[in-house]
Amino acid sequence: MTSLFDEIKASKEYGVICDETINRVIYTMTGRYKSDKLTLKAIKSTLREISGAFADAKALKRAEQLIEEMRGGGDERIARLSAEVLRLHSSSRERETFFGELIHDIREATGFKSVIDIGCGFTPFHLLMIPGWRDIDYLGIDINTAAVALLNRFFELIKAKARARAGDVLVSPPEESAGCALLFKTLPLLEHWEKGAGRRLVNGLRCPFVAITFPIKSLGGRDVGMKRTYQEYMEREFAGFNTVMYKEYRNEMGYVLEPRAENTEPR
Numbered sequence: 001m002t003s004l005f006d007e008i009k010a011s012k013e014y015g016v017i018c019d020e021t022i023n024r025v026i027y028t029m030t031g032r033y034k035s036d037k038l039t040l041k042a043i044k045s046t047l048r049e050i051s052g053a054f055a056d057a058k059a060l061k062r063a064e065q066l067i068e069e070m071r072g073g074g075d076e077r078i079a080r081l082s083a084e085v086l087r088l089h090s091s092s093r094e095r096e097t098f099f100g101e102l103i104h105d106i107r108e109a110t111g112f113k114s115v116i117d118i119g120c121g122f123t124p125f126h127l128l129m130i131p132g133w134r135d136i137d138y139l140g141i142d143i144n145t146a147a148v149a150l151l152n153r154f155f156e157l158i159k160a161k162a163r164a165r166a167g168d169v170l171v172s173p174p175e176e177s178a179g180c181a182l183l184f185k186t187l188p189l190l191e192h193w194e195k196g197a198g199r200r201l202v203n204g205l206r207c208p209f210v211a212i213t214f215p216i217k218s219l220g221g222r223d224v225g226m227k228r229t230y231q232e233y234m235e236r237e238f239a240g241f242n243t244v245m246y247k248e249y250r251n252e253m254g255y256v257l258e259p260r261a262e263n264t265e266p267r
């Protein structure tokens with residue numbers, strides 16, 4: 001008999017999600033439904049929610065082609081092709097016009113020389129757009145093993161001090177340290193799964209600063225009260241932190257937080 005795990009792993013769409021996440025979702029969903037068929041359906045729909053548009057095999061295939069086209073190219077061609085990769089995903093596409101400003105603001109506030117990008121998606125394809133990128137230690141973490149493999153191929157090609165690894169931060173929080181953690185549009189997903197997950201994760205990070213962003217408009221560009229909801233969430237969950245930066249961009253708002261002295265526990 002095929003196990004639920006094997007069935008998910010064999011699927012083109014969900015097989016690219018890391019084992020930790022698949023097992024976490026199977027564990028949570030098992031026993032809630034009347035039949036295996038309904039359980040499998042619920043598991044797939046949850047995995048789709050968690051991984052967002054990344055489960056889109058077509059976009060990943062196209063990204064792979066674009067990375068191949070980068071081979072042998074100079075910085076200008078690589079930057080142009082990276083921008084094309086970024087446009088394949090709605091989340092990074094929306095940020096195209098202000099990524100430079102956002103990362104500049106974060107660097108001004110933190111002086112980072114290294115980052116851990118949690119739930120990175122395609123964001124590291126912006127690397128060439130960060131001044132002095134060759135000296136930045138960049139670690140991307142995501143549940144999508146296919147996106148991670150593409151990122152590592154890209155990093156190797158541009159000879160960056162960067163790597164990506166697959167992992168589920170709800171199962172294994174990062175143990176690496178860095179000047180700043182990036183949590184771009186990822187906290188709502190983690191919270192949706194487990195209330196308080198964002199604060200627990202941030203409290204355990206070995207980073208003096210954490211940059212957190214939220215969407216403030218729906219994908220269709222409508223204002224549906226997200227800004228207020230996430231501002232209240234931040235006030236409630238991160239009261240033990242100083243906000244060293246807050247700024248609104250076109251359709252995203254960004255915070256940089258630093259733990260208050262009384263909130264810093266020895267690690």
Ligand SMILES: C[S@@+](CC[C@H](N)C(=O)[O-])C[C@H]1O[C@@H](n2cnc3c(N)ncnc32)[C@H](O)[C@@H]1O
Pocket residue numbers: 050051052054091092118119120121122123141142143144167168169170171183184185186189190
């Ligand atoms: C909304 S997307 C944001 C992607 C990217 N940070 C950006 O702003 O463009 C959320 C990302 O988090 C990843 N993700 C979701 N749950 C995760 C988890 N538990 N651990 C690590 N990554 C996760 C998804 O695969 C997806 O790439």
